[in-house]
Amino acid sequence: MKLNEKFINSFFLLVEMNATRITTCFRRAINKYAFWISANNYCLFCKQYSRINLPHGTLLTISKRYLKDGVPAKGLRVNAVCPICGSYDRERFLNYILENYSTIFSENYHILHVAPEKNIKDKFDGKNPNYITGDIQFGKANQIVDLTDMKSQFDDNFFDYIICSHVLQDIVNEENALNEIKRVLKNDGFLILSIPICFQMSKTLENNNLTFPIERLIYFGNRNHVRMYGNDYLKRLNDFGFTVQQFQANKILSHDKILQNRFIAGDIVMFCKIN
Numbered sequence: 001m002k003l004n005e006k007f008i009n010s011f012f013l014l015v016e017m018n019a020t021r022i023t024t025c026f027r028r029a030i031n032k033y034a035f036w037i038s039a040n041n042y043c044l045f046c047k048q049y050s051r052i053n054l055p056h057g058t059l060l061t062i063s064k065r066y067l068k069d070g071v072p073a074k075g076l077r078v079n080a081v082c083p084i085c086g087s088y089d090r091e092r093f094l095n096y097i098l099e100n101y102s103t104i105f106s107e108n109y110h111i112l113h114v115a116p117e118k119n120i121k122d123k124f125d126g127k128n129p130n131y132i133t134g135d136i137q138f139g140k141a142n143q144i145v146d147l148t149d150m151k152s153q154f155d156d157n158f159f160d161y162i163i164c165s166h167v168l169q170d171i172v173n174e175e176n177a178l179n180e181i182k183r184v185l186k187n188d189g190f191l192i193l194s195i196p197i198c199f200q201m202s203k204t205l206e207n208n209n210l211t212f213p214i215e216r217l218i219y220f221g222n223r224n225h226v227r228m229y230g231n232d233y234l235k236r237l238n239d240f241g242f243t244v245q246q247f248q249a250n251k252i253l254s255h256d257k258i259l260q261n262r263f264i265a266g267d268i269v270m271f272c273k274i275n
């Protein structure tokens with residue numbers, strides 16, 4: 001990473017962290033003392049109700065390509081984070097799907113959890129000895145894992161599950177990553193996948209030439225993204241050799257249930273199986 005790129009990344013992080021800190025203090029105070037606001041937000045992780053959740057997501061989503069509500073789970077979400085345990089909206093929905101549509105928490109499956117969500121990770125840690133977390137960055141998981149090359153780390157047909165939520169859009173060589181995932185995944189295993197999808201675009205937008213964070217922010221609405229998936233996402237996954245079963249919050253849950261759990265209405269979790 002170039003020095004100026006590091007500087008801009010640090011600047012964005014600083015702005016976002018401070019904005020989050022201020023709103024966090026404010027909302028925690030409301031949550032504690034605003035007795036006139038009903039505690040209607042339920043959290044699946046800490047199993048408690050809160051009055052107001054905390055915001056999450058970048059304030060700096062300035063891309064004009066993606067209209068509001070065009071990309072579920074992207075941009076600033078005002079009621080995203082549980083003020084009690086810190087769980088995120090996407091993480092709660094992923095957990096809901098895993099709990100209700102898989103047996104992942106009940107057996108000691110071989111699992112690779114990429115860029116692990118903390119509260120889901122905590123459910124496996126110390127209980128399943130075959131659970132591994134991986135991240136491209138040092139210190140964020142048990143192992144440094146580059147999805148595009150895992151040959152020195154994992155054998156073929158090794159994992160029952162690979163959990164990969166909002167990671168694929170940051171990887172330049174998507175084909176290598178999906179081929180490696182197919183190699184290490186058992187034939188009857190599942191890739192649990194979630195990606196940002198702009199439903200208003202028919203085709204996925206990619207531009208690997210944008211290496212500067214500000215360029216990617218303007219183009220994709222996020223400084224780390226190298227592509228924005230369009231409505232061809234299922235065809236792309238099929239072409240890469242996966243059969244996909246998808247769970248979309250507003251197709252499987254009522255409006256009230258989505259609101260109560262503070263899920264994102266259009267959020268999608270996919271169970272991908274090798275053809």
Ligand SMILES: [Zn+2]
Pocket residue numbers: 043044045046047048082083084085086087
């Ligand atoms: Zn919570």
